[in-house]
Amino acid sequence: MRALKAAWLLLVVFTLGGCWDRMEINDLAFVTGTAMDVQEDGSLFCTLQIAIPGSKEGTGGGGKGDSGSFYLVSATGNSGNEIHRALQKKSSRQLFYSHRSVVFISERLARQGINKALLDVFTHDPRNRLKTYIMIVKGGDARQILELNYPLKQVPLEVVNEMQRTGDEVAVTLRDFFIASQSEGIQPVVGVLELGDHLADKKEQIFKAEGTGILKDLKLIGLLDEKETLSLMWLTNKLKFGRISAQLPEDYGEIGVMLNHTTSKIVTHTDNNGIRFNVTLEGTGTVEENNSTLDVSNSAQMTMIKQAMENSMRMQAEQLLVKLQKKYKADSVGFGQEVYKSNPGKWKTIKKEWDTQFQNARITVDVNLTVNGAGMVHSTLQHE
Template identity: 90%
Template sequence: MRVLKGALLFLVVCILGGCWDRMEINDLAFVTGTALDVQEDGSLFCTLQIAIPGSKEGSGGGGKGDSGSFYLISAKGNNGNEIHQALQKKSSRQLFYSHRSVVFISERLARQGINKALLDVFTHDPRNRLKTYMMIVKGGDARQILELNYPLKQVPLEVVNEMQRTGDEVAVTLRDFFIANQSEGIQPVVGVLELGDHLTDKKEQIFKAEGTGILKDLKLIGLLDEKETLSLMWLMNNLKYGRISTPLPEDQGKIGIMLNHTTSKIVTHADKNAVRFNVMLEGTGTVEENNSSLDVSDSAQMAMIKQAVENSVRKQVEQLLLKLQKKYKADSVGFGQEVYKSNPGKWKTLKKEWDAQFQNASITVDVDLTVNGAGMVHSTLQHE
């Protein structure tokens, strides 16, 4: 009985005493964004954007020491632990990364290789949030993104909101990147941002999405533009929405289509010495702009529009595949992964030489679209 009473008393003391190792919110510095650059001597330069306690979200930027909703601290080093230690010494509060939205990586660092910047720093430390997005900053330094005096909210939050809203931009989290990097038969891709055109005027400082970064062996080897990014996302079955502008044959004008539903399927055909692929793209879209003499309410003319759009999409996708195969030599879509899934035995024989096999693989593309023409205006205003 005495033992039981003693145990109960100890339990009561522990409960009333609270958690001895808890961290008070007033002792934390909430990191909202990270920028990684590389110095001339090859060392890493890391910049953190930290929310100012009690500031109103969207009250303005605080880059370069300006008053606002955040402030920046920076440090350089040769590895993650060294940088984190230097950053922590610059903060009177414990750095807390669970609210971080985006990790920005400069194009220069990405082209040199991001393995030392990411794999060790972000995989072994449990304080890092794997749902954090990662983006490559085209040209300039990544820290310039965090320094922007953006007129709305903090830049990292706006980047995430933009990627989640549009549905036609590559949105890759740390978790997505690590899975792709460790998976069979696919190379990871990363979204790309670029600084705006008015960096000298603080009231007009902006950023814009600028396509996709193609990586191979954890090094950036090329960039895709917006049209190529749309094709890539469609191939990977990740496209939610998209806009296509299609020229009609015989100089009849152009048609603008808004895609609101797309699917992709890759069928693998294994031969003795190689593999062939058939890509089947399907989608549903609506005519949003008709700069031609065609009447979208006429079924025969809508059939012409449908065929023209399908041919345009097929040509655009084939050009992207040719670029991936011959120029970048990177299987960013995951054709090798399809071989691995459908025929693991065949993949074992192809895995070591997949780079060469992918460059010469036969890939055919079929497109089947459902195009709706009904809208506020059934045909062009110029139609008579």
């Protein structure tokens, strides 16, 4: 009986004693952003943005680079683990990555290849969350994004909020990237940022979204501009909102439409003559800008506007597909994945030859738009 009571007492003590390996918040250094660059000798240069303890802005409220809300630490190495050890030695607190929002990678490093050693750290280390965004910095070093004095909010968090709000820019998480890189018949893409203009205070600088990075075999091989990015997002069924415009026939002028709902459907046809794809893009939008002589309240003229918008978007999508097929030779839309889903047996026979098959695949695009209303005015002010 005494032995039983002693056992119960020990159980209570251990239960109430807390977690033996618990890490106190005062012992943690909260990493909010990471930048990866490559040096002349090929080694990696990693910079961490760390929230300063006690700062109200440090973990999400915002603040300027010189306001004391965060600080930067950097280290070099040839692998992710080597760099992490070097960074940890520079911090008196345990580096904690669960609050990190973005990993920035320089264009130069991305073109050399997002090597396996780097990616393994982000996939196998449980301290990293897969909801972290990954973005390429066009031009200079990735660490410049973390170093700049941004006038609104702490940079990584501002990037995430902006990507989530707009719905017309490529926003790829580590999870999305790893899934695409390991999936059948598709190459991953990554959002691109570029440093923008200096403000009145020369120490303050902004950044801007600059399209999409096209990758093949984990190497950056090309960049898409704003219009090409919109087409890519529509083709991949990821476009939430988007502004499109078209020149009307017979020199009537230009019309702008705000898309608020889009869908994409890819139908695969396989036969003895090869593989064909038919892509149907559908969307709903509102006339947002009328720089034409047409009256958008007139049903016949609205039909003309609708057809012009559809033709413009079809040509835009077709031009992007030709670029992916002939210039970059990268299936960033996932046509191979559609073959894999619809006909796994066929995919098994062409998988090793898909690079060549994709370049020669016949792809047709149909666009169906529904244009509702005319915004705040029914026609151009020239009619008033």
